[in-house]
Amino acid sequence: MPISQYHHDLIVQYNSSYRNGLTTQEASERRSDSDGLNCIDPPIKCPKWVCCLLPCINHTPSMKQFRLVQPDDAEVLRDGNWIRYDAASLVIGDIVRLVEGDVVPADCVVISLGMDHVEETAQSIENGSSADGVDSLEMTVDSHFITGESKPRRISVDANRAAEPATLYYGSRILEGACVALVVQTGKRVLLAHLITQGRWPPKHDLTEKVKSGDFLRRDDEGISLISVT
Structure with a gap:
């Protein structure tokens, strides 16, 4: 499936490669330069010994919901090969592939829809052929537990x-559906982590419009946007 100029420029901005992803060395260096692993703190933080003495803490509504939104692993493009990787090891700039049933492992921007991440030729596009087929041209994602949105969101393709x-x-x-996506934020800087820190999670109402308006738009030390609010 072809990628737009916008997506191409975004990949360049994050110093990544759509065809090969990051190298193992690049990922290791980025992990060392960042806040560490792609993990976020739960809404109720307590020492392990406290949780052992008061196990009811782990059964509060917010803690139960927190466990539901935790990713286990992710399919990541590393050194030009797709591999299953611990979601906690993802870094900004990673190229990941998500399919039906997956929990999104980081804040990402969709780059292309379908399983195939290789760009098609202009001729195949003109002929209407696609390795992914018609069914791959749409994807449905549920962010209810994150932003409180009332309905799943459908993502499709342009003309x-x-x-x-x-x-x-x-x-x-x-x-x-399925997609290939670019990781744009990890760990304590993802939207969910900020909502928890600000006491806005679990969401009591739909926060989608506030997210779109830029209320949760964050920037790094160089002023580069870390969250796309489209």
Whole structure:
């Protein structure tokens, strides 16, 4: 499936490669330069010995919901090969592939829809052929547990069959379809981590419009946008 100029420029901005992803060395260096592992603190933080004495803490509604949105692993493009990797090891700039049933392992921007991450030729696009097939041109994602949105969001392609600009948030779930996405934020800087820190999670109402308006737009030390709010 072709990728748009917007997505191409975004990949360049994050110093990644759509075809090969990051190298093992690049990922290791980025992990060392960042806040560490792609993990976030739970809504109720307590020492292990306290949780042992008061196990009811782990059964509060917020802690139960927190466990539901935790990713286990992810399919990541590393050194040009797709591998299953611990989600905690993802770094900014990683290229990941998400399919139905997956929990989104980081804040990501959809780059292309379907399983195939290799760009098609102009001729195949003109002929209407695609390795992914018609069913791959849409994807449905549920962010209810993250932003409180009332309905799952459907992501499709534009007139050129490139994926529409769309952000997937850590903890959301893919209900239908598949995509290749670029990791734009990890760990304590993902939207969910900020909502927890600000006491806005679990969401009591739909926060989608506030997210779109830029209320949760964050920037790194160089002023580069870390969360797309499309």
